[in-house]
């Protein structure tokens with residue numbers, strides 16, 4: 001069987017983006033390539049809409065700018081600004097579907113019922129996606145195990161959405177300390193049903209950096225160097241984000 005072509009899409013706040021957000025993509029790609037049944041042709045970061053309303057969520061423009069800076073040295077991961085540009089918050093299933101539909105439309109222009117794809121809307125598409133014309137490319141959700149485990153938070157995700165995300169797209173889950181994704185899957189009927197669509201990737205070089213800890217350090221004027229990209233630190237400083245006025249670089 002030829003390998004499945006995959007685009008990894010990570011959803012989240014990226015408030016601010018950390019080195020670990022970028023590492024997730026590298027770890028996932030290495031793992032999928034080693035398994036031999038997938039080829040990763042691109043990666044996407046989709047920052048959440050301001051309407052998500054999470055505590056201390058910086059505005060979307062700043063978060064997108066920081067992601068762009070963080071990705072300056074990546075040859076294969078891109079920012080998707082679609083989610084931030086919508087009127088309101090979009091459920092993750094909708095985010096995955098939007099990207100999948102547009103990739104499908106580019107790969108199979110004739111049989112697709114989308115109106116002609118507007119090039120301005122698809123600058124997130126990997127550069128070489130058109131090389132796969134006529135083929136299929138799967139958008140998969142890339143996440144940390146804490147996001148997977150949030151599927152169990154009452155009222156946060158609908159059962160239908162979970163089934164569509166896992167059944168129609170698939171998950172690549174990076175382990176995180178204090179999580180047990182295998183046990184979480186075992187405890188869920190729907191996740192067990194679609195287990196073949198879930199790849200768990202063990203992060204052996206653990207790094208518990210999180211945006212919350214970065215914001216805390218910035219608030220306290222502590223250094224965050226080597227935890228997030230230098231260009232993102234400069235940006236935060238320049239725009240006085242996260243109460244970082246006296247931060248030393």
Ligand SMILES: Nc1ncnc2c1ncn2[C@@H]1O[C@H](COP(=O)(O)OP(=O)(O)OP(=O)(O)O)[C@@H](O)[C@H]1O
Nearest residue numbers: 012013014020143144147176207208209210211212
């Ligand atoms: N250290 C990490 N290990 C594994 N996955 C991570 C890590 N940090 C972030 N992620 C994953 O990155 C994605 C985006 O997460 P998010 O923007 O919430 O980052 P975060 O560092 O968890 O921020 P916050 O502390 O604000 O929740 C999620 O899927 C999350 O699980």
Ligand SMILES: NC(=O)c1ccc[n+]([C@@H]2O[C@H](COP(=O)(O)O)[C@@H](O)[C@H]2O)c1
Nearest residue numbers: 011012013014048091092093156157158
């Ligand atoms: N029902 C849903 O689709 C649903 C529910 C909760 C969070 N999410 C997404 O998960 C991500 C969570 O990000 P945080 O971990 O930063 O809160 C966001 O991208 C958010 O949109 C989706």
Ligand SMILES: [Zn+2]
Nearest residue numbers: 012013146210
């Ligand atoms: Zn988080």
